[in-house]
Amino acid sequence: MKKPAHSIRDAARLSGVEESRIRFIERMFPENFPDTARGYAPRDLDRLREIDALIRQHGNNLSAVRADLRGRHPAAGRAPRVITVTSGKGGVGKTTVALNLSLAFARRGVRTLLFDADLGLANVHVLAGLSPRQTIVELLQGQATMDELIHEAPGGLKVICGGSGIGGLADLKMEFVRYLGREIRRMAETADLVVIDTAAGLTASVLHFISLADDVVVVATPNLASTLDAYSLIKVAQQERVPGRIRLLVNHAADEAQAAHVRDKILACARKFLAFEPEPLGFITRDPLIELSTQRREPYLLAHPDTDNADRFLLAADLLRAATPDPAAAAPALAAP
Ligand SMILES: Nc1ncnc2c1ncn2[C@@H]1O[C@H](COP(=O)(O)OP(=O)(O)OP(=O)(O)O)[C@@H](O)[C@H]1O
Numbered sequence: 001m002k003k004p005a006h007s008i009r010d011a012a013r014l015s016g017v018e019e020s021r022i023r024f025i026e027r028m029f030p031e032n033f034p035d036t037a038r039g040y041a042p043r044d045l046d047r048l049r050e051i052d053a054l055i056r057q058h059g060n061n062l063s064a065v066r067a068d069l070r071g072r073h074p075a076a077g078r079a080p081r082v083i084t085v086t087s088g089k090g091g092v093g094k095t096t097v098a099l100n101l102s103l104a105f106a107r108r109g110v111r112t113l114l115f116d117a118d119l120g121l122a123n124v125h126v127l128a129g130l131s132p133r134q135t136i137v138e139l140l141q142g143q144a145t146m147d148e149l150i151h152e153a154p155g156g157l158k159v160i161c162g163g164s165g166i167g168g169l170a171d172l173k174m175e176f177v178r179y180l181g182r183e184i185r186r187m188a189e190t191a192d193l194v195v196i197d198t199a200a201g202l203t204a205s206v207l208h209f210i211s212l213a214d215d216v217v218v219v220a221t222p223n224l225a226s227t228l229d230a231y232s233l234i235k236v237a238q239q240e241r242v243p244g245r246i247r248l249l250v251n252h253a254a255d256e257a258q259a260a261h262v263r264d265k266i267l268a269c270a271r272k273f274l275a276f277e278p279e280p281l282g283f284i285t286r287d288p289l290i291e292l293s294t295q296r297r298e299p300y301l302l303a304h305p306d307t308d309n310a311d312r313f314l315l316a317a318d319l320l321r322a323a324t325p326d327p328a329a330a331a332p333a334l335a336a337p
């Protein structure tokens with residue numbers, strides 16, 4: 001017999017969890033609700049109640065809730081860790097960092113998927129040296145499934161490519177963006193880690209990809225506008241109470257001293273005005289070989305594995321890996337409705 005599927009209103013009535021709270025829970029824990037687009041089954045109502053209680057129990061600390069859920073439902077609650085790479089200003093090296101960080105994780109044996117969420121000017125495939133057959137454009141047009149989008153890339157990496165140069169893709173409906181987010185959280189079969197490369201600026205879709213993340217890597221450069229924009233982004237992320245840890249990576253530094261100066265400036269502002277400090281992930285210097293790798297479409301970490309900057313990408317990945325996936329104590333609390 002087919003199980004009854006309830007509307008969200010009925011689900012709220014039957015579970016005792018408010019509608020707005022249900023939406024919030026589904027947004028934050030989509031891997032627990034694979035099929036609610038067609039209605040809420042009794043199993044979903046149980047899971048809603050359970051997560052609602054856990055959120056209260058853990059004082060809104062979603063990382064702790066996730067850890068608890070993973071223990072209780074190893075299969076259902078399994079979601080890959082998500083790292084979103086972003087910046088205030090454009091052109092600061094987000095895609096370069098996302099690709100090389102992903103390769104550093106893959107080098108460390110982590111099953112890693114790089115997701116190009118720059119929906120306007122997607123170019124991960126260019127830097128990764130791929131000519132994808134299927135991209136998010138084909139997904140959007142209903143000509144490909146999510147699984148068909150996964151491409152094998154050099155370095156043991158898997159990549160989901162965006163489609164470049166397609167007008168209108170930049171301002172995609174939030175409904176589709178949310179669908180992408182849910183699919184990313186369900187990638188556990190394919191990857192233990194998903195790295196998301198975003199577009200510059202704080203659009204609603206970028207904020208959504210930030211809010212999905214366990215870690216948000218903010219890329220800043222010594223350029224004054226970039227430094228200020230990085231701070232503004234961190235501020236908005238704080239105001240929005242995104243659940244992930246905020247990390248800072250300085251790119252395009254002339255040397256270590258300049259990187260430290262940029263880092264300290266941003267940390268000091270965050271400490272003073274936000275009473276919070278992003279966690280530093282180190283720096284990458286301005287390096288003609290990085291630019292050359294882009295031009296040649298050869299990922300830097302693969303073409304130049306024995307360089308200081310390759311070591312720095314590995315170090316940043318190790319710092320991210322070192323943080324336990326669910327540092328209940330360290331994660332900022334999120335105000336649940
Ligand atoms: N450390 C570096 N040294 C030299 N060149 C770099 C460095 N980091 C990035 N670049 C170069 O800067 C250019 C922009 O980098 P990238 O595409 O990664 O930036 P982005 O932030 O993703 O840009 P967008 O905002 O358009 O998405 C590329 O040509 C890249 O090779």
Ligand SMILES: [Mg+2]
Pocket residue numbers: 094095096118123197198199
């Ligand atoms: Mg980019």
